[in-house]
Amino acid sequence: MRKKLALGAVAAASAMVVTGVLSGSATATPNNQSPIGRSQADALSLARSESAGVAKSLGLGAKEQLKVKDAIVDADGSRHLRYERTYAGLPVLGGDLVVHQDKHGATTSVTKATGAKIAVAGTTPAVAASAAKAKASATAKALLKTHKKGDEALKSVGAAAAPRKVVWAASGKPALAWETVVDGVQHDGAPSELHVVTDARTGAVIASFEGIKTGSGNGVRVGKVTITTHKSGTRYQLKDNTRGGLYTTDLGNKESDGKGTLFTDANNIWGNGKTTSRQSAGVDAHFGAEATWDYYKSAFGRKGIKNDNKGSLSRTHYGKGFVNAFWSDACFCMTYGDGEGDKRPLTSLDVAGHEISHGVTSATADLNYFGESGGLNEGTSDIYGTMVEFKKNLTVDKPDYYIGEKINIFGNGKPLRYMDKPSKDGISYDYWFDGVGNDDPHFTSGIANHFFYLLAEGSGKKIINGNTYNSPTYDGSKVTGIGRTKAALIWYKSLTTQFTSTTDYHGARTGTLAVAKKLYGSTSAEYKAVNKAWAGVNVK
Structure with a gap:
């Protein structure tokens, strides 16, 4: 919900790199395995057994290893193996990737969070952990003086945890870094887990981002319901x-x-x-x-x-x-x-x-909570919060495309956010533009929300469950919706099989089109609707 994210000096640009079919023997699994069962346990076991071979086939360096995070097997038996990366035993932030295979284990493509080669001059930091910890604490305290739109300063700063040595690869050239988590309290009373990443060579702050994802408003009840105890x-x-x-x-x-x-x-x-x-x-x-x-x-x-x-x-x-x-x-x-x-x-x-x-x-793409990926992170939660509401269809809370409409945060009965036209809240964005990722994820999520509404319901004026919507498009084009169920499936499959930690809005377009093509075909109404819905929010 509407948490104002406390960003540090640098909001890293997001990126997603998709590579084509690997050449030579790399197109097959290292063990040339036959089709497997479709359970996640089978897929995870396969992904673990293949991690070393996949790393080699991708041309990763001798110091790099892949660690399995997730694995998905589609209905047709094709697989999506999600890995996190280490370098000389250190976690690589922004080094995650997804290996896409057909049902026989042939690698068809790889989606990477970064296309940069992971290599640093050495793993011995020039800046001591104690200095990184002090810098992180100072960075958190500096946020007390932050008053920019979209930034929620900390109310108080607590202890900083022991810094963790990492390789930062979420933006720019990979660098040896310290990641420090500083506990605190945000102005609205929510706890804070501020992650501060500092360059281990220079001590400069590379990025900072909140670990707590929050919402705000006045609560409502679900009425008389049946629960399992x-x-x-x-x-x-x-x-x-x-x-x-x-x-x-x-x-x-x-x-x-x-x-x-x-x-x-x-x-x-x-x-x-x-x-x-x-x-x-x-x-x-x-x-x-x-x-x-x-x-x-x-x-x-x-x-x-x-x-x-x-x-x-x-x-x-x-x-x-x-x-x-x-x-x-x-x-x-x-x-x-x-x-x-x-x-x-x-x-x-x-x-x-x-x-x-x-x-x-x-648990899946782990979209970074800053930059455009932060907007996608928040948008994903808005999308599925809405879908849960439609699924239950409560009498006391009729489903709609408003976010937080029952919590009355403004005291006038207006929703927190609007999916059909996000700018109706006065601060969210309807359309993508270069630099939009520099603002708060709760406002940049409007682009994802608007895309989803267009894909599900289409553009123009309509009445749904008694609520009137009128969704515009960037270029004035007409979009015909494909329904909530298909739209939610496309987004979910993209989140779990295509997106990485650094995926931005153009990367999300690439991922959702790939999923729509696989599910429905490149000439289908669904594929064309995805393309038109992205154009409708100026992502082309």
Whole structure:
């Protein structure tokens, strides 16, 4: 949701490099394997066994190794093996890649986060870790004086973790660097995990970005719903073992990084629909997590955020008067505040779907949370928060293409964001332009949102579920939509098989066209609609 990202001195440019079929013996798997099963376990096993051979076939240096992050097997048996890269044992930030293979293991193409050769003069830093840590702390403190549009300064700065030595390859020439995470609190009360990357040779700040993905507003409830719980002894727990053991806790209005206290109940009747019962917010959060799980499973066969059949944690009642909600990879959890006066918990369904989807992005493409990739990251969460809402079709929260329409952040009933015409909020972007990635991801996400709306519903004026939309295009062209289901599938397949950490809007166009071509063919209405929808937001 609307978190104002604290960027450092450099907002790295995004890039995606797609290479063609590898030559010679590299077109086959190292072991010339036959088709495998379609389970993720089979694909992961294959990807691990092939990592050394893939690295060699790609011409990676002797100091480079590939580590498996994810693997997808399509219905036709073709594979997408996602790897992260190391150099001399050091993580390469921006070095991730996806190897695309046919069902027989022949490599058809490779999508790289960077086309640069990964090589540094040496791995012994000229700048000590202690100096990098001090620089990171100073950078975080400097944000207290930041007042630019789109930047949310930190309210307070805490301890900096021990710097991690890495190779930075997300922009420019690869460099030996230190990555330091500085804890703190943002002005809206959300916790901060500011990642500061400093050059290990010069000590200069290369980039900084937030590790916490947050939202803000006044919460709403999902009404009377059915939820799945677990009985332990004589009491019921707000835990769902049918969905990977996802569970919901009460933080007791503390700003805690702990797990909180698991909600329990004697009769399995939870909450009263009002804030007089602390269980009510727990029901909303639990239902939202279940609904998000169900959407990803029914739409894409994905079992949980990491596709490992493991549920996440939802924490409610965070802080006092905390008007926010956020996802954190560190705790693999979603956290909700209680809003103004601790009487308006931020537990609306699209907030849950949005924030939890940040976890899906992290587990797949891991789009950098800065530059144009940051806008794609936020846009992805808006897209699937919306799709979760359409999937559940609640009477108390009719599905729409508005973001946060129930949280009333402005006090006048207006939505937080609009997908049909993002600029209606006065700050988001309808169309791409060179340099758009320098602004806050919550505003640059408008381009992704607008693209998705055009692809799903088309341009022009229409009424959907009683809401009137009128979506324009950059060049005044007409776009005919292909429906939400197909549009969401194309985006998901692109996220999981085509996008990398540095994908920008033009890279997203390349990826979605590749997916549309594979799913529907290059002469199909779907492929043409993807092309026209991107042109409609000035990505050509």
